[in-house]
Amino acid sequence: MSPFSRFAIYFAAVARCGSLRRAAEKLHISASAINRQILQAEEEFGTPLFERLPEGLRMTTAGELLYDNLLRWQKEFQLTRQQFDELQGLKRGSVSIGMVQALAEGSFAAALADIITSWQWLELNLRVADSHAVSEKVRQADVDFGLILDPEGQAGLSVLAFVELAMGVVMRPDCPLAQAAALSLGDLSHLRHIVPRRAAYRARPGGDALSALRLFPGKQHQLQ
DNA sequence: GGGAGGGTCAAGCATTACTG
DNA sequence: CAGTAATGCTTGACCCTCCC
Numbered sequence: 433m434s435p436f437s438r439f440a441i442y443f444a445a446v447a448r449c450g451s452l453r454r455a456a457e458k459l460h461i462s463a464s465a466i467n468r469q470i471l472q473a474e475e476e477f478g479t480p481l482f483e484r485l486p487e488g489l490r491m492t493t494a495g496e497l498l499y500d501n502l503l504r505w506q507k508e509f510q511l512t513r514q515q516f517d518e519l520q521g522l523k524r525g526s527v528s529i530g531m532v533q534a535l536a537e538g539s540f541a542a543a544l545a546d547i548i549t550s551w552q553w554l555e556l557n558l559r560v561a562d563s564h565a566v567s568e569k570v571r572q573a574d575v576d577f578g579l580i581l582d583p584e585g586q587a588g589l590s591v592l593a594f595v596e597l598a599m600g601v602v603m604r605p606d607c608p609l610a611q612a613a614a615l616s617l618g619d620l621s622h623l624r625h626i627v628p629r630r631a632a633y634r635a636r637p638g639g640d641a642l643s644a645l646r647l648f649p650g651k652q653h654q655l656q
Numbered sequence: 657g658g659g660a661g662g663g664t665c666a667a668g669c670a671t672t673a674c675t676g
Numbered sequence: 677c678a679g680t681a682a683t684g685c686t687t688g689a690c691c692c693t694c695c696c
Contacts, residue, residue, distance in 0.1 A: 438661095438662080451683095451684070451685095452684070452685065452686095453683080453684060453685085461662095461663070461664090462663070462664055462665080463684080463685075463686095464663085464664075464665085464685085464686075464687080465662065465663055465664075467685065467686065467687090468662080468663090468686095468687095469662085471686085484684090484685065484686095485671095485684095487671085487672085487683085487684080488683090488684065488685090489684090489685085
């Protein structure tokens with residue numbers, strides 16, 4: 433049972449797909465049926481929701497406003513359903529988390545496993561993507577919160593928590609620095625090195641340690 | 657039975673990409 | 677550059693289901 437009208441479902445599908453045809457394929461109905469709903473709504477609202485372009489439909493400002501609100505209403509309805517369950521004494525809920533690949537294993541994965549074990553009634557939906565995609569999902573209310581790198585570089589998002597991550601260096605056992613107890617950036621500067629893509633390591637805007645390595649571009653290779 | 661709402665199908669039109 | 681195919685939106689005609 434959904435409190436959202438056909439129009440809301442169709443509108444959201446077109447907004448996501450950017451095309452009537454693709455939305456129609458996704459919803460398994462004809463494009464003309466969706467088009468009628470949208471045209472009818474635009475007439476009622478007195479404002480166009482989409483721009484008709486050769487390559488498909490693009491949301492107007494009014495359309496974007498409606499889409500944002502629709503996502504928020506859907507999220508709030510989920511919370512309402514949870515509150516209904518609580519009223520009936522049911523303990524149930526779901527949390528959607530977006531996270532970068534780097535966190536999908538190790539201590540964070542172990543912590544998630546603990547949560548799943550401790551609260552078996554809780555449904556966890558995990559989405560793995562790059563930082564930019566995760567932050568977009570948070571903006572669009574597609575996930576409840578995200579775990580990303582470079583959170584301070586994402587405009588329009590609230591950073592609820594922040595942790596410093598230790599940086600590691602891997603090298604062959606026969607490398608002269610392999611036995612060193614500690615390394616500084618200066619120790620590494622004269623060696624050829626490989627760094628991950630910028631999006632994967634950028635921890636804070638400006639002043640991060642790896643930025644210093646960019647002083648030696650001739651000795652650097654970047655992973656794609 | 658008839659109206660309303662919502663669906664499909666087919667045709668038309670516009671734009672873009674491809675091809676000779 | 678013109679012809680053609682592909683893609684996508686719109687519209688008209690018609691059908692089905694539900695409700696009064």
